[in-house]
Amino acid sequence: MEPTNPVVDYLRMDRIPHIWCPGCGLGTVVNCFVRAIHSCGIERDLISVVSGIGCTGRMAGYLRLDSFHTTHGRPIPFATGLKLANPKLKVIVCSGDGDLFSIGGNHFIHAARRNTDMTVICVNNFTYGMTGGQVTPTTPIEAVASTTPYGNSEEPFNLPHLAESAGAVYVARWTTFHVRQAIKAMKEAVQKSGFSFVEIISPCPTLYGRRNKLGDGLEMMRAFKEKSKVKNGADTREVGLDFKGDIICGKFINRERTTFLERYNTRMAARLGAAYKPYEGVL
Amino acid sequence: MKADPKGVMTGAHFLDGDHACCEGALSAGCRFVAGYPITPSTEVVERIAARFPMVGGIFIQMEDEIASSIAIQGAVWAGAKAMTVTSGPGFSLMMEHIGLAVMLETPCVFVNVQRGGPSTGLPTLPGQADMMQARWGSHGDYEIIALCPNSPQECYDLTIKAFNLAETYRVPVMLMMDECVGHMTEKVVIPDAGEIDIVERRFTTAKRGEYLPYETYGDWVPPMVKSGDGHYFHMTGLTHDERGYPVMNAEAQEKCVHRIVNKIKENADDIILLREADTEDADVVVVSYGITSRVALKAISMAQAEGIKVGHLRLITAWPFPETRIRQLADQGKALVMPELNYGQMYLELQRVVEGRTRSHLVPHGGGTVHDPEVIFRKIKEAVQ
Structure with missing residues (x-):
């Protein structure tokens, strides 16, 4: 019998x-x-x-889980609705740097501030790939994009620092080279109560690598290997990314904060007393 | 199915339209509201913020209207009945998510307490100038349902109606209030829970692994699921097939658009609510909605006092537009007079339907107050000549 890849069951193979x-x-x-989900111990139906x-x-759309492909920049408020209507759900947002931090930046900081119990995984490839390689809020200075043909002159976001400042309880960054570490970080993030954030630096050879003479996918991966430095617990102010510079990776933040719903229920109970039944979802 | 008594504040109350809307949502079974403060709708969410925690619901003030209008959809897909509340500028920000609700066929309610526009306009004063935006404001082809209450009692009744229609047709329903009905205080009678009809969500009976999110089984409207039920379903705002998977071709697009448009069009007769008075032998019929329908009553009585045969057709449902009834009136040769707090929005639709069958007259108004009944009266006199 052929060995079965555990990943396959979590994919919509009819879409491959x-x-x-x-x-x-x-x-x-x-x-x-998928490997993180498979091993995280959370009931699959609730993800x-x-x-x-x-x-x-x-x-x-490729995951055989309850899955929502929403609007540009708005997965976090959609996820907020899901989570608050049914707090038993484990809600995970997977989206890109442009989606989460340009058009959706406001939602990110507010969800982190509230400490809404959700995990946000940002795949940061420094560009808008789907639309042909435009500059994003994470594109490093100097890097060429289709809308910065002479090189980007804007200061990019340092995502781990932004996440920490806004209130995230778990913040990690890895690259697609760091497969094991990325799985572990995603697993820890989904197991964490509160707003957790994982940034995965990912190659876009077609629209970012080629324009910036960074080579093909394999060469970009080699650069991730050579330029990444693991600094667990690093000060997030120090982990900003430069064009072709070092990539500081690691688990930067792991702290406890009262979640949105915990605080909400505590407040209501304090004010309303026995008349208030702790909110556990609308159903 | 009848209302859950927990949310129903049975009795006779003295409420403004905004507060009545909150009570309507509670009676309808709504337990999730996301909103952002904006005059003149804020009183709706203020009351919701106080009332919902007491009945097992939750209100969240989101960071903006964009977030509010999609948070409610997340809540619906977790099994809630949900609504958001706003006014013109916030409604503009919600347009993309009206489209998402149409595309995913998410049953939900958008309340717009209309004020004067464009832009920041007249935050504290009435308008009815978002009527076309409610119909066409999001990109692409679609149909929605819009209801226009003209009193606090109707703000209560039609909020329940809005939720019931949303569930029946899996469509976003707009409750198009205006500043006058939102802020006027009148008697509102809330019946016993056992007298309030509620349309419950229709969930699939499909076994695990067999659910097709957009298979209608010959009906217009497919059954739903909620996240957590183990169906591993996918929803996308992209054009999709029965499985909910994206399909990028004209055939799939035609199928998708055809149904989201026609599930409303084909059921228009069941959806549309009208009120009529004295239209039978009228020479002139005043067609109006919302607060303007109450101002029109004065103009109609002035005209009737002069012996003019004038009737009244009130659009409780603005969208879908009551084409059939208006065409009948036009075919009977009755002149139509339409006052509205805009420069001719629903009137454009009226003209389209009338197609020259009879004379039709707009009584435009820029908003900020209601019509002087005298102005409508003069137009009735002009129409009858």
Whole structure:
């Protein structure tokens, strides 16, 4: 009997082959994600994956889980509704850097501030791949994009620092080269109560690598290997990314904060007393 | 199915339209509201914030209207009945998610307490100028349902109706209030829970692994699921097939659009609610909706006092537009007069339906207050000549 890959059962095999380009890191991310889900001990029926729009936005659609491909930038507020209506659900947002931090940036900081119990996985490839390689809020200075043909002049976001500052309880960054570490980080993030965030640096050879002479997918992976430095517990102020610079990876933040619903129920009970029944979902 | 008594504040109350809308949502079984403060709708969510925690519901004030209008859809897919509440500028921000609700066929309610526009316009004063936006504001071809209450009692009744229609047709339903009905205070009678009809969500009976999210089985509307039921279903705003999978071709697009448009069009007779008075032997019929329908009553009585045979057709349902009835009136040669707090929005639709069968007259108004009944009266006189 042929050995069965445990990943297969979590994929919508009737939708394979996927639409992603050769050399893209998203296949690796899906692989890591599924392995994290498989081993995290959370009942599969209760996992709900929400994506926005873009290449990573297609991730939800390949997963044989409850999965939602929503609107551009808005997977986090959709996920907020899911989670609050049924707090038993484990809600995970998988989306890209443009989706989560440009058009959706406001939702990210507010969900982190509230400490809504959800995991956000950002696949950061420094570009809008689906629309042909435009500049995003994470594109490093100097990097060429189709809308910055002379090189980007804007300061990019340092995502782990942003996440920490806004209130995330778990913050980690790995690259698609760091498969085992990425699986572990995703697993820890989904097991964590509160707003957890994992950034995965991922190659887009077609639209970012080629324009910036970074080589094909394999060469970009080699660069991830050579330029990454593991610094668990690093000060997130120090982990910003430069064009062709070092990539600081690791688990940066793992702390406890009262979640949105815990705080909500505590407040209501304090004010309303016995008249208040702790909220556990609408059903 | 009847209402859950827990949310029903049975009795006679003195409520404004905004508060009545909150009570309507509770009676309808709504237990999730996401919103963002905006005049003149804020009183709806203020009451919701106070009332919902007491009946097992939850209100969240989101970071903006974009977030509010999609948070409710997440809640619906977790099994809740949900709504959001806003006014013009916030309604503009919600347009993309009206499209998402149409595309995913998410039953939910959008309340717009209309004020004067464009832009920031007149936050504290009435308008009815979002009527076309409610119908066409999101991109693409689609149909929605819009209801226009003209009193706090109707704000209560039609909020329940809005939820019931949303569940029946899996469509976003717009409750198009206006600042006047939102802020006017009148008697509102809330019946016993056992007297309130509620349309429950129709969930699939398919076995695990056999559910097809957009298979209608010959009906117009497919059954639903909720996340957590083990169906591992997929939803996408992309054009999709029965499985809910994206399909990028014209054939799939035609099938998708055809159904989301026609499930409303083909059921228009069941959806549309109208009120009529004295239309039978009228020479002129005033067609109106929302607060303007109450102002029109004064103009109609002024005209009747002068012996003019004038009737009244009130659109409780603005969308789908009551084409059949208006065409009948037009075919009977009755002149139509339409006052509205805009420069001719629903009137455009009226003209389209009338197609020259009879004379039709707009009584435009820029908003900020209601019509002077005298102006409508003069137009009735003009129409009868």
